[in-house]
Amino acid sequence: MSEIFLAHSENSFGKSHALKDHLRGVEERVTNWACTDELKKRLVLAALLHDFGKYLDKFQSYLCGKGSSVPHARWGALLAKRSRSTDVSFAVDGHHAGLPDFNKWEYEHTFHDDAINRQVEELFKRFIVDTGLTDKNILDLTNSGVEAGRE
Numbered sequence: 001m002s003e004i005f006l007a008h009s010e011n012s013f014g015k016s017h018a019l020k021d022h023l024r025g026v027e028e029r030v031t032n033w034a035c036t037d038e039l040k041k042r043l044v045l046a047a048l049l050h051d052f053g054k055y056l057d058k059f060q061s062y063l064c065g066k067g068s069s070v071p072h073a074r075w076g077a078l079l080a081k082r083s084r085s086t087d088v089s090f091a092v093d094g095h096h097a098g099l100p101d102f103n104k105w106e107y108e109h110t111f112h113d114d115a116i117n118r119q120v121e122e123l124f125k126r127f128i129v130d131t132g133l134t135d136k137n138i139l140d141l142t143n144s145g146v147e148a149g150r151e
Contacts, residue, residue: 005055005130006063016063019055020130023048045080045141046088048131050095052076055126056119073097078120083142 007022026047034040053059053072061067077093080086094100128135 003130005060005126007051007054009063009065019051020132023051023131026050041141042085042088045083045085045138046091048133048138048141049076049080049088050092052079052092052123052127055123055130075120075123078116079124080142082120083138085142 005019007017007019010016027044030043030047031040034043051072053070053075054063056070056072056075058067058070059072062069073093073095077089080089080092090099090102124135127133
């Protein structure tokens with residue numbers, strides 16, 4: 001049985017929200033907002049990556065009441081930027097704190113650190129296994145595809 005990653009801690013009714021269900025639910029909702037296929041592609045990518053950093057062990061511990069919160073938006077932003085999706089990266093990074101100064105942000109979201117690169121790769125593996133997507137699905141979103149879809 002695979003590990004269940006959480007999107008949010010338990011609510012007042014004791015119900016938690018699986019991260020894969022949250023990401024796929026946001027993906028489904030944003031497809032209705034797009035007026036072009038290109039915009040749909042960008043929105044779907046943002047939807048899938050906006051909480052990508054919640055795959056961090058420290059964030060999962062926080063959701064289970066152990067430890068304090070850690071920033072999570074940066075990780076999806078880094079993956080989008082690495083995929084040459086700067087617009088999506090910028091939006092994902094600002095989805096909680098607001099949009100940062102672009103010039104400062106662009107320098108901070110480069111891949112200078114091998115440890116960060118390794119962490120992004122590990123999170124991506126968790127994301128792929130958890131959501132049922134493939135790296136090709138994500139590549140299609142960053143290039144010429146429209147929907148992530150499952151294979």
